[in-house]
């Protein structure tokens with residue numbers, strides 16, 4: 001069981017993005033902008049899907065970590081704090097996904 005949280009990751013990404021460290025992947029990705037970071041996020045999402053479908057548990061864990069990291073970079077580039085996402089998830093806790101979809105689509 002790890003104590004590491006998404007809040008920790010958000011803080012690390014924010015610090016490294018501003019570090020100017022030429023050895024920092026985060027700083028490099030930040031400097032390359034949203035198009036590149038969003039593309040990486042998409043690639044990691046696809047790699048996560050492939051691992052899940054292949055039932056490769058080790059790869060699923062590894063790709064999920066890549067996915068969450070690149071998602072955090074994209075949120076930071078968009079200036080959207082993680083707390084906004086958590087608030088939205090919390091807002092949804094009172095409603096099932098099926099009821100929510102029905103309220104939007106009538107299906």
Ligand SMILES: N=c1c2ncn([C@@H]3O[C@H](COP(=O)(O)OP(=O)(O)OP(=O)(O)O)[C@@H](O)[C@H]3O)c2ncn1[C@@H]1O[C@H](COP(=O)(O)O)[C@@H](O)[C@H]1O
Pocket residue numbers: 012013016023024025026027065066069
């Ligand atoms: N969690 C991560 C993390 N996950 C993945 N990556 C990097 O993301 C990059 C891209 O991943 P890929 O699997 O696509 O690698 P690749 O195939 O070499 O990339 P491409 O050739 O496709 O561009 C790799 O260089 C990984 O090392 C990460 N880089 C950083 N972090 C966190 O950010 C912190 C700061 O890192 P730096 O900013 O590099 O100091 C680290 O201590 C970690 O906590």
